[in-house]
Amino acid sequence: MGFFTKSATGGGLAPLSKERIKATLDAREANYGEDNDGDIGGYWDGHLFYFFVTGRDGEYFQVRARWNRVIPMSEWWKMLDLINQWNTEKFWPKCYARQEKNNPEDPEPTVIGVYTEHNVDYEHGLTDEQLDQHLACAIATSGSFFDFLDEHYPEEAARAKAEYEKE
Template identity: 25%
Template sequence: MTPSPAVVQPDQELIVEILDELSLDHTFDTEGDLAISTAELTIFFLFGSEGDLFTVRTFYDRNYSVDDKPTLLTALNEWNADTMWPKVYAFTPDNGVIRLIGDAQLYIGAGVTREHLTTIIAHWVRFSIKFHRWLADRLAFESD
């Protein structure tokens, strides 16, 4: 009988190790949150307050006007229906500018294998970037 792979309890240190292995440049923000930051987006690696939820949250840096909301929501619904992650939603702060945020979450309360965690991080980062490119193409098509 083949032994089961070891289960680990992910923490920020392990995520840093995995990002290094994947050759993904990362940084820490002023609050100590681990992130990948580019001109187009910032991807944060977060843990729930209970320690049982791992979230990869992407803030897309392009702002949209309220006039763009119907087109954006149609595109977001299309993406969310056709893809597993990240689930992307529109957020409108008090200034009326629409921001897009993507979320992917994994329950880690019982632990996960390191291999699974590495695979998840690689895919979630790739698809967070893929969404940015997909939306740019989708909106360009919409305006043609």
């Protein structure tokens, strides 16, 4: 079982932590922050990404991202078909949609929220290289999925990109 308990250099693997995530993001010169709950997040190409440490012992690393587009509920079935196509053909990331309110005062959901997740169990610890690989994989594959959706919703993509570039 040495594969799970030793790094390539022979030392023990270090546990997952928010500090290590921030150090990895710093090494990539990423622009990120922490919210009031201490969750780490940032924007890549206008899409919001969060980096969570979860599990009873903080052993699970989850990268979750939201596609930054406003898609009406009338597109629900088309969106589910696109997500199913991606999930059938690709390993990563896991993708899903949620019915959401665009305005808290709306009585019913009015838009589709589309998300990605990439989860890994690091119960036995991990190297800095593994953490960097996980971040890179989650961001890149989520970006690929978001580009895939943009191809199907070019007007919404152009509108969102114009807004993002203004900021």
